[in-house]
Amino acid sequence: MIEVKGLTKYYGEHAAISDLDFSIASGEVIGFLGLNGAGKSTTLKVLGCVLLPTAGVVTVDGIDIARDPHEVRRRIGFLPDTPPLYNEMTVGRYLAFVAQLRGVPAGETAQAVAEAERKTATTEKHDELIASLSHGYRQRVGVAQALVHRPKLLILDEPTSGLDPVQIVEMRNMIRALRGAHTILLSSHILSEISQTCDRLLVIQSGKIVAQGTEQELARDMGGGGTIEIEVVGTSARAIEIARTVEGVGPGRVLAEADGVATLSFIAPPDLRPKLARALVQNGVDLLRIDRGAARLESIFLQLTKEKDTRLPSGGLQ
Amino acid sequence: MRSTLLIARRELGAYLRSMTGYVIAALVLAIDGVFFQAFVMSGADKLSSQVLSGFFEIAGGVTMVSSVFISMRLLAEERQTGTLVLLTSSPVRDSEIVIGKFLSALVFLGMITLATVYIPALIFVNGKVSFGHMAAGYIGLLLLGSASLAVGTLGSALARTQVLAAIFSGCMMAALVVCWMLGRVTERPFSDIFATIALWQKHFPAFQAGQIHLRDVFFYLALTYLALFGATRVMEARRWR
Numbered sequence: 159m160i161e162v163k164g165l166t167k168y169y170g171e172h173a174a175i176s177d178l179d180f181s182i183a184s185g186e187v188i189g190f191l192g193l194n195g196a197g198k199s200t201t202l203k204v205l206g207c208v209l210l211p212t213a214g215v216v217t218v219d220g221i222d223i224a225r226d227p228h229e230v231r232r233r234i235g236f237l238p239d240t241p242p243l244y245n246e247m248t249v250g251r252y253l254a255f256v257a258q259l260r261g262v263p264a265g266e267t268a269q270a271v272a273e274a275e276r277k278t279a280t281t282e283k284h285d286e287l288i289a290s291l292s293h294g295y296r297q298r299v300g301v302a303q304a305l306v307h308r309p310k311l312l313i314l315d316e317p318t319s320g321l322d323p324v325q326i327v328e329m330r331n332m333i334r335a336l337r338g339a340h341t342i343l344l345s346s347h348i349l350s351e352i353s354q355t356c357d358r359l360l361v362i363q364s365g366k367i368v369a370q371g372t373e374q375e376l377a378r379d380m381g382g383g384g385t386i387e388i389e390v391v392g393t394s395a396r397a398i399e400i401a402r403t404v405e406g407v408g409p410g411r412v413l414a415e416a417d418g419v420a421t422l423s424f425i426a427p428p429d430l431r432p433k434l435a436r437a438l439v440q441n442g443v444d445l446l447r448i449d450r451g452a453a454r455l456e457s458i459f460l461q462l463t464k465e466k467d468t469r470l471p472s473g474g475l476q
Numbered sequence: 477m478r479s480t481l482l483i484a485r486r487e488l489g490a491y492l493r494s495m496t497g498y499v500i501a502a503l504v505l506a507i508d509g510v511f512f513q514a515f516v517m518s519g520a521d522k523l524s525s526q527v528l529s530g531f532f533e534i535a536g537g538v539t540m541v542s543s544v545f546i547s548m549r550l551l552a553e554e555r556q557t558g559t560l561v562l563l564t565s566s567p568v569r570d571s572e573i574v575i576g577k578f579l580s581a582l583v584f585l586g587m588i589t590l591a592t593v594y595i596p597a598l599i600f601v602n603g604k605v606s607f608g609h610m611a612a613g614y615i616g617l618l619l620l621g622s623a624s625l626a627v628g629t630l631g632s633a634l635a636r637t638q639v640l641a642a643i644f645s646g647c648m649m650a651a652l653v654v655c656w657m658l659g660r661v662t663e664r665p666f667s668d669i670f671a672t673i674a675l676w677q678k679h680f681p682a683f684q685a686g687q688i689h690l691r692d693v694f695f696y697l698a699l700t701y702l703a704l705f706g707a708t709r710v711m712e713a714r715r716w717r
Contacts, residue, residue, distance in 0.1 A: 169717065206565045210715045231567040242562035244486070246493045255486055259479060259566045303562065 159184040159311060159341045160205065165214035167200050174200040175365040178214070184310070187337055189356030190345035191459060197365040198345040199239055202315045205343065206236035218311060232261055235309035235340070239316045241300025245289035249280055249299055252288060253306050260307035274306040278332060294325040301332065305340065312340040318351055330355055349459060361459065369458075374427065376458050384450065386426045386434060387413070391444035394420035400441045406430050419446065479568040483576025484583070487550070491584045496549070501588045504542045508535055508592050524603030525686070531595050532613040532684040536676060539589065539621045540653070544645045546585055547628025550577040551711070552641035570711035574704055578629050585621045589614065609686030616683020619696035623675065624649060626703035633707040649675070652699075675699070 165178040175197040182188050192198045203209045204216060207227040216223045218230045244252055253271040262270045275281040278298045283291060288299065297317060304312055317333065318326045326348075333355055336342060346352050352359060353373060361369040361376070369376055374384065386407070390397045394412045401407050401424055408425030415421070426434070428450035438445050491497035508531075516522075516530035551574075554560035563573050596610045631645030632638075652675035659671035671678055672695075679692040 203561075208561055208564050208715070209717075212716075228567050228569065231565060234565070236561070236565040238558065238561045238565075240558040242559040244490065244559060246490055247486075255482065256562065256566070258482055259563075259568060261567060 159186070159219060160343075161215070161217045162205075163215045165201070165204065165216055166212050167204055167209065168212045169200075173365055175204075175362075178362075178365075178367050180360055180367055180370055182341060182343065184341050185338065186358060187333075187342045187344065187356045189352035189359045190343060190362065191347070191349070191352050191359055192345075192362035193347060196362045198347075198362055199315055200365075201362065202236070202313050202343065202345055203238070206234055206238075206313050207231045208236070208238075232307075233310045235304030235307065235312045237300045237304040237312075237314045237317060239319060241296055242303070243288045243296060243299060245287070248285050248287055249275070249291070249302075250284040252299070253302055256303045257306045260309075262307050270306050270308065273308075274302040277305065277336065278302040279328075293320055294322070294328070297321060297325070297329065298332070301329075305336065310341060312336065312342045314342065314344045316345055316347075318346060318348060326351065373458070374429075384425075384427050386424045386428060386431055387421065387447075387449050388424070388434070388438070388445065389419060389421045389447035390438065391419060391446060394422055397422055397438060397443055400437055400443060401434055404430065404434050404437050407434060477572075479566075480572045480576040480579065483563070483568070483573060484579040487577055487580030488583055491546075491580065497584065500542060500545055501591070504538055504588050505591055507538050508595065511538070512595055524599055524605045525609060527599050527603065528596055528605045528609055528613065529684050529686075531599070532617065535589070535592060535613075535617055536620055536680050536684065539585070539617055540624045540649055540676065542588070543581075543585065543621055543624035543628050544631075544642055544649060546581050547578075547625050547632055547645060548635075548638045548641040549632070550581060550629050550641075551632040551707070552635045552638045553632075555635075556637050564711075564715070570715075571704075571708045574629060574633070574707045574711060577632075578625060578704055578707075581625045581629070582618075582622055585625060586618060589617050589621065606686065612683050612686045612688050615688060616680055616692075619683070619693060620676070620680055623696045623699040623703070626700040626707075627652070630703045630707040630710070633710040653677070 160182040162178055162180050165175060166173060167175045178201065190198050190202070200209070204211050204223070205218070207223050207230050210224055210227070219233055221230050221233075223230045247255070250271060253274055254267050257267045257270045258264065272281070275284060278301050280295060280298050280302055283295055283299070288296065291299065297320075301314065301317060304314065314333070318329050321329060330351065333342065333344065344352070344356060358372050359370065359376060360367055388397065388401075394415050397420060398410045401410055401422075406426055407430060410422050410424040413421040413423050424434070431448050431450070435445055435448050511534045512531050515534065516527055522530070551560065554563070564570075593614075596605070596613070599605055600610070627648050628641075628645040631648060632641040635641035635644050652673065655670045656674035656677035659667045659674065662670060679695050682689050682692055
């Protein structure tokens with residue numbers, strides 16, 4: 159779907175992104191991860207044909223964006239970091255305008271608008287002025303404008319930016335529901351967002367791709383197989399003893415132990431959770447909870463970016 | 477073409493739904509009326525054609541100034557509010573964006589200009605003027621407005637904010653207006669060049685007097701084309717920056 163080779167973009171003398179190489183297959187949901195100022199938005203703007211590259215080749219569906227940006231734009235739906243909304247228009251009129259602008263025939267506009275509104279749960283706001291919408295709904299209408307012309311590729315730059323926790327969950331579910339119908343490239347610096355929504359990650363730092371792959375692949379490449387967290391009734395020693403008998407489970411450490419309940423973390427691939435759970439239960443340990451390590455992606459990200467960015471301790475991680 | 481008309485229609489809707497549009501229209505009509513009463517109708521008795529010519533002189537000046545304020549929002553406001561990316565990420569050429577924006581401003585200015593028709597109508601009722609004189613004057617106003625709006629569109633393409641756009645456009649308009657002064661103090665061929673590109677002094681008085689010269693029509697259309705071409709180039713260049 160997307161092939162990027164040697165992509166470089168200069169703003170004056172400053173290289174915002176430099177020599178990026180990656181490819182995205184059709185139907186994938188890709189998380190584009192990086193600190194603020196790492197080059198995420200610039201890359202997405204180039205892919206969205208808003209900016210043209212200084213050097214390198216980018217093809218979308220086999221079409222070179224520098225040679226035929228017009229044709230590429232028909233296949234792309236782009237949500238920039240600030241939703242491009244006209245406050246004086248109603249949601250319905252706005253989406254109809256965008257649909258027609260992007261080549262939806264006049265006769266099919268109403269259907270395309272209704273479909274986009276249904277997918278983004280904005281149908282009830284059809285006749286409301288955009289100026290009167292809450293931030294969450296503005297973000298939803300932003301996504302609706304990106305998909306109203308049924309593009310093959312959706313590029314969403316920080317779609318959860320500024321949303322409250324409930325709205326973040328709603329947005330996440332909405333993006334998940336779009337899986338399959340579109341190839342999605344999603345940028346964020348909210349790690350849990352990326353972890354729960356995407357098939358594969360691209361990590362960008364100081365304008366360069368420093369890692370790409372699934373969360374498991376990145377964890378493996380970083381020299382670790384991830385972590386599994388458990389909560390058991392009783393002492394931690396017994397649980398550690400049993401867990402270490404399971405092949406693939408590494409050393410464990412106690413995160414908390416109080417009121418007869420122990421919380422432990424083991425270095426182990428998350429795939430081993432069923433095996434570990436069975437072993438514990440079969441050996442008479444009461445298992446209250448088993449989960450993948452919550453801070454896993456965060457630790458991968460920290461390791462990937464630590465050496466390259468000295469401002470990391472105060473950076474934009476969430 | 478479809479995209480151009482879509483953009484023009486949306487933009488015109490924005491003028492008609494915003495307070496700014498109505499404020500500009502009200503100010504133009506008020507200034508036209510007050511200045512007409514104060515400077516044209518006062519003093520010694522005049523022929524009807526002189527009164528009409530005086531009205532077009534005032535309306536010409538007001539049209540140039542109002543064009544700066546009508547056009548300042550066209551691209552700069554979209555850039556300021558982040559909505560320009562909606563157009564630049566759509567399968568629409570930069571020239572279509574620029575022309576669509578310009579057309580909406582031209583239609584809006586045309587509507588305001590049309591609303592001033594009551595003044596020549598008053599002269600027509602109380603005096604004796606020809607429809608030809610009136611038509612030539614209004615064609616001149618629209619051509620002058622078209623050129624001024626195109627220069628304003630260029631200013632709006634160059635600027636990041638509406639205020640800067642108004643300043644850029646105002647400076648370009650002022651430079652084009654005072655060219656005739658430079659024509660007086662320079663020698664040929666510069667004097668000829670400056671005199672020719674003078675936006676108002678060289679080309680508008682003929683329309684004001686009820687005459688349509690092809691060279692004046694050509695000048696205003698050429699200036700419109702060049703300014704819009706420049707605005708398109710600015711838009712295209714921004715994608716490479």
